[in-house]
Amino acid sequence: MPTDTLFQPLAGAAPAATVQIRFNDRPLSVPAGITVAAALLLAGVQRFRASAVSGAPRAPYCMMGVCFECLVEIDGQPSRQACLVAVRDGMQVQTHDGVRSFDTAAAACPPMGAVHEA
Numbered sequence: 001m002p003t004d005t006l007f008q009p010l011a012g013a014a015p016a017a018t019v020q021i022r023f024n025d026r027p028l029s030v031p032a033g034i035t036v037a038a039a040l041l042l043a044g045v046q047r048f049r050a051s052a053v054s055g056a057p058r059a060p061y062c063m064m065g066v067c068f069e070c071l072v073e074i075d076g077q078p079s080r081q082a083c084l085v086a087v088r089d090g091m092q093v094q095t096h097d098g099v100r101s102f103d104t105a106a107a108a109c110p111p112m113g114a115v116h117e118a
Contacts, residue, residue: 007042019089037070037082049096071096
């Protein structure tokens with residue numbers, strides 16, 4: 001859960017407007033106009049998800065949508081990249097633990113060699 005953060009606003013910067021979000025049911029007041037990942041890091045959050053393989057804690061690494069280490073659940077949608085989503089007032093964010101459920105029937109591929117008609 002949140003602890004002291006290494007991320008601080010720039011000295012002399014104008015105070016930013018804030019929005020209210022919830023992270024794991026804990027209310028947070030964060031600057032408007034930043035990403036979910038930046039907001040959570042600023043609030044001292046160090047664990048965004050757990051590795052599906054080992055259960056090890058994970059947090060943002062690249063902050064540009066390449067590494068997928070910042071996956072969280074946002075407003076009920078699992079596997080969202082926190083570094084690519086801007087915060088908005090009332091947003092509900094949850095840690096992403098384990099493997100996401102997957103509807104295999106909806107994603108079923110046709111057998112190899114099957115012909116698709118247009």
